[in-house]
Amino acid sequence: MAEPVDPQRVLVRLFSYAKPHWPMMALGVLGMALFASVDTGIAFLVRTFLDGTFVERDPRMVAWIPLAIVGLFVVRGTGDYLANFGPGHVGRAVIKALRADVFRHLLVLPVSYYDRHPPAELLARLTYNVELVSEATTTATTALIKDTLTIAGLLGYLFWSNWQLTAAALAIAPVIAFLVRTANRLFRRYSMRIQSSVADVTRVAREAIDGQRLIKVFTAEAHEERLFEIANERNRHNHMRLIAVRAISNPVVQFIAAIGLGLILFFALRSVFRDHMSVGGFTSFLAALVMLMSPLRRLVGIAAPLQQGITAGHSVFEVLDEAAEDEGGPRRLARARGELAFEHVDFGYVGGPGPVLSDVSFTTGSGRTIAIVGRSGSGKSTLVSMIPRFYDPTAGRILLDGFDLREYRRVDLRRQIAMVSQDVLLVDDTLRNNIAFGAPDASLDAIERAARAAHVLEFADELPQGLDTPVGDRGALLSGGQRQRVAIARALLKDAPVLVLDEATAALDSESERVIQGALAELRHGRTTLVIAHRLSTIETADLILVMQDGAIVERGTHAELLARGGIYAGLHRLQFNA
Numbered sequence: 292m293a294e295p296v297d298p299q300r301v302l303v304r305l306f307s308y309a310k311p312h313w314p315m316m317a318l319g320v321l322g323m324a325l326f327a328s329v330d331t332g333i334a335f336l337v338r339t340f341l342d343g344t345f346v347e348r349d350p351r352m353v354a355w356i357p358l359a360i361v362g363l364f365v366v367r368g369t370g371d372y373l374a375n376f377g378p379g380h381v382g383r384a385v386i387k388a389l390r391a392d393v394f395r396h397l398l399v400l401p402v403s404y405y406d407r408h409p410p411a412e413l414l415a416r417l418t419y420n421v422e423l424v425s426e427a428t429t430t431a432t433t434a435l436i437k438d439t440l441t442i443a444g445l446l447g448y449l450f451w452s453n454w455q456l457t458a459a460a461l462a463i464a465p466v467i468a469f470l471v472r473t474a475n476r477l478f479r480r481y482s483m484r485i486q487s488s489v490a491d492v493t494r495v496a497r498e499a500i501d502g503q504r505l506i507k508v509f510t511a512e513a514h515e516e517r518l519f520e521i522a523n524e525r526n527r528h529n530h531m532r533l534i535a536v537r538a539i540s541n542p543v544v545q546f547i548a549a550i551g552l553g554l555i556l557f558f559a560l561r562s563v564f565r566d567h568m569s570v571g572g573f574t575s576f577l578a579a580l581v582m583l584m585s586p587l588r589r590l591v592g593i594a595a596p597l598q599q600g601i602t603a604g605h606s607v608f609e610v611l612d613e614a615a616e617d618e619g620g621p622r623r624l625a626r627a628r629g630e631l632a633f634e635h636v637d638f639g640y641v642g643g644p645g646p647v648l649s650d651v652s653f654t655t656g657s658g659r660t661i662a663i664v665g666r667s668g669s670g671k672s673t674l675v676s677m678i679p680r681f682y683d684p685t686a687g688r689i690l691l692d693g694f695d696l697r698e699y700r701r702v703d704l705r706r707q708i709a710m711v712s713q714d715v716l717l718v719d720d721t722l723r724n725n726i727a728f729g730a731p732d733a734s735l736d737a738i739e740r741a742a743r744a745a746h747v748l749e750f751a752d753e754l755p756q757g758l759d760t761p762v763g764d765r766g767a768l769l770s771g772g773q774r775q776r777v778a779i780a781r782a783l784l785k786d787a788p789v790l791v792l793d794e795a796t797a798a799l800d801s802e803s804e805r806v807i808q809g810a811l812a813e814l815r816h817g818r819t820t821l822v823i824a825h826r827l828s829t830i831e832t833a834d835l836i837l838v839m840q841d842g843a844i845v846e847r848g849t850h851a852e853l854l855a856r857g858g859i860y861a862g863l864h865r866l867q868f869n870a
């Protein structure tokens with residue numbers, strides 16, 4: 292929320308979403324016009340009724356007036372219906388379109404964007420803010436048009452019946468306008484705070500729900516409760532401020548209006564005596580003035596939701612304005628040979644303390660296996676995350692088949708890479724669909740082969756629905772090792788020339804790991820593979836082993852070479868095999 296809110300720009304942009312639905316909007320406005328004209332009609336009717344009945348004693352009034360009333364309310368009802376249905380229709384359509392745009396955009400935002408924006412904040416924008424912006428602006432616009440029209444109609448009538456009086460009444464308009472503007476600014480400020488506090492509430496709650504086991508075992512209930520209390524209280528506090536501004540704005544405006552009314556009464560009564568204003572004329576003038584009050588009050592009242600909508604809109608458009616990942620270069624790539632080269636690659640995370648990778652260089656021929664070992668935090672995952680261009684080097688370059696990764700079309704590049712990452716992500720679907728993730732056209736046979744090779748069938752066969760068993764939210768119904776096997780099956784099915792395994796078998800027991808290593812050895816055949824492993828026994832056969840420390844490669848060679856050298860690798864090896 293760094294950029295200041297520009298209400299006009301937000302509204303214009305929102306309006307562009309509503310534009311395709313202009314027939315419905317027109318119908319709504321028609322309804323509002325009908326509604327407004329009836330109010331003016333009633334004021335007019337009061338005059339006709341009073342003067343006709345009591346002054347002129349016209350007998351036709353007996354039938355005429357009741358019929359006119361019923362007729363007017365039929366028109367008013369129709370207007371009311373259209374005035375609600377039309378904007379409602381447009382509002383929901385805008386919510387849907389806006390939400391779809393935000394979601395689509397979230398899919399193409401770079402990884403670094405997600406580093407900077409917590410999930411709860413993005414979820415709040417997609418759900419709460421999108422809803423708020425359309426709801427608020429639809430309600431507000433409806434009221435705005437309807438009440439403005441009503442006011443215009445009544446004012447017109449007032450001018451027509453006595454312009455001097457009306458002019459006097461209008462003298463207070465600037466005062467009201469000033470008050471409304473002040474209130475608007477306050478509304479906007481508190482709305483913004485409310486929205487960010489909603490994100491806070493969501494974030495804390497989400498952490499507590501996701502991490503409930505963690506909380507239980509660390510008995511962190513009191514701590515979480517305190518965190519929640521802070522967010523919850525901030526939300527309440529800002530809401531209360533909004534409520535206070537809203538609550539005070541009405542009485543103040545009405546008080547000013549009452550002063551105006553007093554003034555008018557003074558002039559009106561004087562004109563009854565001086566200019567012989569008729570009963571009907573006088574009463575209907577007053578009636579119209581009184582009828583003016585409630586749309587006026589509503590008009591002031593819509594400021595709060597409108598400002599809420601505008602700030603919500605601003606935060607939604609902020610997401611949409613965020614630059615998406617580019618398409619990459621123009622070079623096309625059907626299937627890479629898999630020759631990968633890092634040339635003096637430097638990298639540091641934006642906002643991070645310092646360089647995470649420094650001067651990383653290595654090359655590998657097609658079909659080779661490279662293993663990366665090193666202490667936790669030494670930059671192994673960061674290194675491999677640069678291959679699908681989650682991040683780009685700050686200096687140096689990475690080549691695939693002799694060309695800089697940045698030259699390839701991004702989708703083509705990513706098609707070359709299968710990845711089993713450290714934290715496996717499963718979607719809330721069946722085992723089968725999780726294996727075929729991103730490959731909906733995969734044949735049943737291919738899925739089954741992948742499932743067999745990754746030893747998914749081993750446990751799937753025991754489940755009542757086999758591969759069609761749902762895995763639960765994020766695979767919660769599976770064990771860590773089972774999830775990892777699904778991820779491996781997924782990578783197998785993708786059949787890409789570059790394979791990245793980041794601790795892919797770390798969650799497996801030694802027995803399963805040995806079996807899966809067998810399957811992986813087969814899989815590695817003909818592919819360039821990067822393996823990150825803490826368990827050195829799994830990488831002894833690698834063609835090249837890189838030892839990383841603080842973002843730099845400090846040793847390289849085959850298993851035998853590194854052992855003979857007696858350096859860091861040899862030390863790690865000794866440690867693991869003595870244990």
Ligand SMILES: Nc1ncnc2c1ncn2[C@@H]1O[C@H](COP(=O)(O)OP(=O)(O)OP(=O)(O)O)[C@@H](O)[C@H]1O
Nearest residue numbers: 406640643647666667668669670671672673674713
């Ligand atoms: N998204 C990120 N934003 C900022 N800093 C990060 C991010 N991811 C990792 N880091 C930092 O970069 C450094 C290297 O992390 P990386 O995940 O590459 O280590 P690793 O070698 O894979 O460790 P491990 O063996 O524990 O998986 C760490 O200091 C970490 O704090």
Ligand SMILES: [Mg+2]
Nearest residue numbers: 671672673713
């Ligand atoms: Mg890692």
